[in-house]
Amino acid sequence: MLVRMQQPPGGYGPPRGGYPGQGYAQPGQHGQAAAPHKPITGSAETMALHAMTIDPKTGLPKGEKLPASPAAVLSLVCGILLCLGPLTGPAAIVAGLVARAQAQRKPHEVGGQGMALVGILLGILNLLLCAVWLIYYLSIAA
Numbered sequence: 001m002l003v004r005m006q007q008p009p010g011g012y013g014p015p016r017g018g019y020p021g022q023g024y025a026q027p028g029q030h031g032q033a034a035a036p037h038k039p040i041t042g043s044a045e046t047m048a049l050h051a052m053t054i055d056p057k058t059g060l061p062k063g064e065k066l067p068a069s070p071a072a073v074l075s076l077v078c079g080i081l082l083c084l085g086p087l088t089g090p091a092a093i094v095a096g097l098v099a100r101a102q103a104q105r106k107p108h109e110v111g112g113q114g115m116a117l118v119g120i121l122l123g124i125l126n127l128l129l130c131a132v133w134l135i136y137y138l139s140i141a142a
Contacts, residue, residue, distance in 0.1 A: 068112025071099035076115045079122025086130040092123030 055062045075096035078088040099116035 066109065066111030068115050069099045069102050069110045071095045071102060072112030072116040072119065075099055075119025075123070077119075079119040079126065082122070082126050082129065086127060089123045089126035089130065092119045092126065096120035096123065 053061055055064075060066070072095075075092050078092035078095060081088040096116040096119040099110075099112055099119075102110045103113045103116070
């Protein structure tokens with residue numbers, strides 16, 4: 001005896017186009033070729049305007065800064081955390097020096113030199129304030 005498949009309740013059958021495939025795919029990959037990429041086109045004035053807005057050294061729009069290195073961000077954050085005492089001062093100084101070295105080695109890829117410099121200065125300030133506090137504390141205890 002053959003058992004026949006029953007339709008789902010409500011009389012609805014499978015979708016007309018069939019069931020979608022399993023998993024995720026890029027757009028246009030469900031049995032169809034992806035549409036070709038549209039090239040940049042326009043008049044000579046449009047192309048010249050586009051060329052003037054891109055910095056040839058960095059490939060970024062003109063006036064846009066390079067992304068800061070993670071070491072520069074770390075330096076600034078550690079420098080700002082003066083409340084943690086001498087723990088963050090040396091970390092701010094070392095991370096700032098590393099970030100400035102990276103920015104000088106790869107000036108067209110890595111930014112954040114100013115951020116690293118501020119982190120170094122705050123790290124030095126942190127160590128100086130800790131030294132002043134230690135001298136004050138020892139002079140009162142003596």
